[in-house]
Amino acid sequence: MDPVRNPFAPGAGRRPRELAGRQAIVEDARVAIERAMLCKPSRSQIFLGLRGVGKTVLLNTVEHMATERGHLTSSIEAPENKSLGEQLLPRIHQVLRKLSIIENAKGKTFDAMRALKSFAAAFRLEYGDMTISVDPEVGVADSGDLENDLPELFVRVGDAAKAAGKAWTLLIDEIQYLSEKDFAALIASLHKTSQKDLPVLFFGAGLPQVAALSGDAKSYSERLFHFPEVGALSDKDAIAAIRQPILDEGAMIDNDALAEIILKTRGYPYFLQEWGHQTWNLASDNKITLKDTQQAEATTLARLDQGFFKVRFNRLTPKEREYVIAMAQLGNGPYRSSDIADALGETPQSLGPRRAQIISKGMIYSPSHGDVAFTVPMFNEYLLRNLANLS
Template identity: 45%
Template structure:
């Protein structure tokens, strides 16, 4: 079929042609933003899910909802190479500019700009071009306290303008423990003062435990929302609706086969959809087209998506990952992985922690480990493990 009309969008954070199966998540986000706007208590929300399930897409969508509802939103991504002040200062600055309709003539806004300037200086953020105003000099250099002060001032400025501020943070699992603790503490202060700031975070499943370790009350402060792979009905919608808009159909068996191969993981659905579209000669798309697309998809994943992630691991981390894949069905116990590697549990523990810190694995239960990249074990088995 003509690749120009291909509706599918395999990628990172790229909006899918059909955002299937996420109605409840979006409705909950919409409700929470509206409650915040109406001075009602709403809990911040943390979305947890494996790689490629659609967390970034959801955050972007919630950003859009927030702006459409007339609130002011800032969105950014945490990374392992930057501190929280480094990642958040610029987005907060842009947010303040939006909030500041009268261009720094009002005292409360002047103070927030001043505080942000001091914040940036204290935490050694290169602030580049922007001008942040007079230094009010009330910060301490302790991120946990200062971020709270900054949030309180921003919250008060939003409240007096009868609006709300929505902060969206992606890849939250990459924050260092102290930064994560500071963020949680700042949100805690906001919720105690009932100021209109709402946080939406997204990250890998281990984030729930990281947040709990950083601050034990995190679980009461946030609603944790699991973003799962799509069920069969949503998977079918994600495939059928976009092609139907191009006047193309799938044979029912073809859809079934894609669901079987992708297990309903959104990124894989987009990839299979995109390749089968290019392969099929005409409508309807058949199961044979899917068989050919599967071969191509797997080859592409093995040389790209999976390989890049594999190569980010050091040799001993790769050995750990391969031992996990050898174990059979995942999740597997850390003890079993150590046994397969022929080392003690104590020797294996730091390697396991590194693999988790890199965002490749997570613990779905006490003493257990699994990959945070769906079907990664199949890749390892195909390419490295002889049977």
């Protein structure tokens, strides 16, 4: 079929034509966004799930909804080597510049700008091409203690947004890469704005361990956040994610072809998009058949291996690669740390630092004490499929 009309576009954070199976999450976000505009409290949300399940797509969808409903938004992808303060400085400055042109908010925005200037000076943050042309406010957000200063800054931003009849929504992707200190300060800041009924809302996305990390950072985080789990789609939703875009293009797909795609992808959204994309390009006569999906398997797996799996495997050191290959050879996870140690002829204690480093790189996580699992769906199958080339 015509590749120009192909309705499937696999890519990081790219919204699929049919956002199936996420309606409840999107609706909860909409309610929170609209309540924030009324200064009514709502729990902030952190989407949890493995790689390739569409967490970033949800963040982008939420940001679009918030913007449409009068929120000013700031979007961040948490890096592994940059502080939260460095990331927030230019984004908060941008929000305050937008608020500064609203007559009712000029006084509160000026106060927030002064707090931001104090914050930047206290943490020696670079401005780049940005200038904050106000004097810092002594005694506000300038102690050099992030957990004390960031809440004060958030309150000033919330006050300015409220005066303007607006709301501020902060969105952070890959939140597991925040340091514990930064995460604790963020939680404390959101707690403070929530206590004051300010129109400040937060949406994050991260790997499954984030819920535990938030609890470690602040014990009250479970009362502050809602943690929607974003996983593989049900068969019904996975079928809709494939069938509806095809029908929208005036084409058709056989039921057995649909069943084959669902079986091979196990309902994971990124894999569905890749399989759908390759199958469409192979099909003819405006109809996708079982033969088309079967013929697409080699191309699809090659694309996934090169563009989804390999880039993550390449981040690992040789010793870390040895560890994850040993995991894969044990079968399907989760895996006992002691079993991995036995397979490598070492002790769990000696492998502890290696395990921790792989976790810090976002490749594995600990679903329960003593267990580890891959953060990438079907990663064990990739390793076994390519074992001869990886060892």
